[in-house]
Amino acid sequence: MKNSRFSLVVLSVVLASPLARSQQPDPQQTQPMPDLSRSQRQPVGRIEAAKHQLQLDPPIGPQTQKFDQTKLHQEADELSKLAQSLPLDIDQLAQGKLPKDLDDKLKRIEKLSKRLRNALTQ
Numbered sequence: 001m002k003n004s005r006f007s008l009v010v011l012s013v014v015l016a017s018p019l020a021r022s023q024q025p026d027p028q029q030t031q032p033m034p035d036l037s038r039s040q041r042q043p044v045g046r047i048e049a050a051k052h053q054l055q056l057d058p059p060i061g062p063q064t065q066k067f068d069q070t071k072l073h074q075e076a077d078e079l080s081k082l083a084q085s086l087p088l089d090i091d092q093l094a095q096g097k098l099p100k101d102l103d104d105k106l107k108r109i110e111k112l113s114k115r116l117r118n119a120l121t122q
Contacts, residue, residue: 067119079112 082105089099 072116072119075112075116079109079116082109082112 085105086109089102089105092099093102
Protein backbone atom coordinates (compact mmCIF):
# COMPACT_ATOMS: atom_id res chain seq x y z
CA MET A 1 0.00 0.00 0.00
CA LYS A 2 2.86 2.34 0.81
CA ASN A 3 4.33 1.74 -2.57
CA SER A 4 1.13 2.57 -4.35
CA ARG A 5 0.69 5.79 -2.33
CA PHE A 6 4.26 6.74 -3.00
CA SER A 7 3.81 6.06 -6.69
CA LEU A 8 0.71 8.24 -6.81
CA VAL A 9 2.47 11.09 -5.03
CA VAL A 10 5.49 10.89 -7.32
CA LEU A 11 3.27 10.67 -10.35
CA SER A 12 1.22 13.71 -9.34
CA VAL A 13 4.36 15.75 -8.59
CA VAL A 14 5.92 14.83 -11.92
CA LEU A 15 2.78 15.71 -13.87
CA ALA A 16 2.36 19.01 -12.01
CA SER A 17 5.98 20.12 -12.47
CA PRO A 18 6.74 22.88 -15.05
CA LEU A 19 9.26 20.65 -16.76
CA ALA A 20 6.60 18.04 -17.44
CA ARG A 21 4.23 20.71 -18.77
CA SER A 22 6.84 22.10 -21.13
CA GLN A 23 7.51 18.67 -22.56
CA GLN A 24 3.86 18.02 -23.28
CA PRO A 25 2.54 20.71 -25.64
CA ASP A 26 -0.89 22.15 -25.09
CA PRO A 27 -2.90 21.59 -28.30
CA GLN A 28 -4.62 24.98 -27.96
CA GLN A 29 -1.43 26.98 -27.58
CA THR A 30 0.78 25.39 -30.19
CA GLN A 31 0.73 26.36 -33.83
CA PRO A 32 2.33 24.26 -36.49
CA MET A 33 5.57 25.79 -37.72
CA PRO A 34 5.64 26.05 -41.49
CA ASP A 35 8.42 24.08 -43.08
CA LEU A 36 10.02 26.69 -45.31
CA SER A 37 12.90 25.57 -47.38
CA ARG A 38 15.61 28.06 -48.23
CA SER A 39 14.01 28.93 -51.58
CA GLN A 40 10.62 29.70 -49.99
CA ARG A 41 11.88 32.18 -47.39
CA GLN A 42 11.39 35.81 -48.27
CA PRO A 43 13.69 38.63 -47.22
CA VAL A 44 12.41 40.99 -44.57
CA GLY A 45 12.47 43.93 -47.00
CA ARG A 46 10.18 42.15 -49.43
CA ILE A 47 7.73 41.30 -46.64
CA GLU A 48 7.70 44.95 -45.50
CA ALA A 49 7.22 46.19 -49.06
CA ALA A 50 4.28 43.83 -49.53
CA LYS A 51 2.53 45.42 -46.54
CA HIS A 52 2.37 48.86 -48.17
CA GLN A 53 0.37 49.68 -51.25
CA LEU A 54 2.31 51.19 -54.12
CA GLN A 55 0.82 54.57 -55.01
CA LEU A 56 1.69 55.94 -58.42
CA ASP A 57 0.91 59.30 -59.92
CA PRO A 58 -1.55 59.21 -62.80
CA PRO A 59 0.14 58.96 -66.20
CA ILE A 60 0.80 62.16 -68.03
CA GLY A 61 -0.90 62.25 -71.40
CA PRO A 62 0.77 63.53 -74.53
CA GLN A 63 0.97 67.28 -74.53
CA THR A 64 -0.37 68.86 -77.64
CA GLN A 65 1.58 71.71 -79.10
CA LYS A 66 -0.32 74.81 -79.99
CA PHE A 67 0.56 76.06 -83.45
CA ASP A 68 -0.15 79.52 -84.68
CA GLN A 69 -2.42 79.26 -87.72
CA THR A 70 -1.12 82.45 -89.32
CA LYS A 71 2.46 81.27 -88.96
CA LEU A 72 1.53 77.91 -90.53
CA HIS A 73 -0.04 79.71 -93.52
CA GLN A 74 3.07 81.87 -93.94
CA GLU A 75 5.33 78.82 -93.85
CA ALA A 76 3.11 76.98 -96.33
CA ASP A 77 3.26 79.97 -98.71
CA GLU A 78 7.04 80.16 -98.35
CA LEU A 79 7.30 76.44 -99.04
CA SER A 80 5.17 76.83 -102.15
CA LYS A 81 7.31 79.72 -103.47
CA LEU A 82 10.54 77.82 -102.85
CA ALA A 83 9.18 74.74 -104.58
CA GLN A 84 8.13 76.83 -107.61
CA SER A 85 11.61 78.31 -107.91
CA LEU A 86 13.31 74.90 -108.07
CA PRO A 87 12.61 74.14 -111.76
CA LEU A 88 14.48 77.32 -112.76
CA ASP A 89 17.47 76.28 -110.65
CA ILE A 90 17.42 72.78 -112.16
CA ASP A 91 17.43 74.31 -115.67
CA GLN A 92 20.53 76.32 -114.72
CA LEU A 93 22.19 73.09 -113.54
CA ALA A 94 21.55 71.56 -116.97
CA GLN A 95 23.42 74.52 -118.50
CA GLY A 96 26.39 73.88 -116.19
CA LYS A 97 25.66 76.72 -113.76
CA LEU A 98 25.25 76.00 -110.04
CA PRO A 99 23.04 78.56 -108.26
CA LYS A 100 24.60 79.69 -104.96
CA ASP A 101 21.39 79.50 -102.95
CA LEU A 102 20.20 76.08 -104.21
CA ASP A 103 21.57 74.23 -101.17
CA ASP A 104 19.98 76.77 -98.79
CA LYS A 105 16.64 76.52 -100.62
CA LEU A 106 16.61 72.74 -100.36
CA LYS A 107 17.46 72.84 -96.65
CA ARG A 108 14.73 75.43 -96.05
CA ILE A 109 12.20 73.32 -97.97
CA GLU A 110 13.12 70.31 -95.85
CA LYS A 111 12.81 72.27 -92.62
CA LEU A 112 9.44 73.79 -93.55
CA SER A 113 8.02 70.47 -94.70
CA LYS A 114 9.03 68.77 -91.43
CA ARG A 115 7.48 71.55 -89.38
CA LEU A 116 4.22 71.42 -91.36
CA ARG A 117 4.11 67.62 -91.17
CA ASN A 118 4.51 67.73 -87.39
CA ALA A 119 1.77 70.34 -87.08
CA LEU A 120 -0.65 68.24 -89.14
CA THR A 121 0.00 64.93 -87.40
CA GLN A 122 -0.52 66.23 -83.87
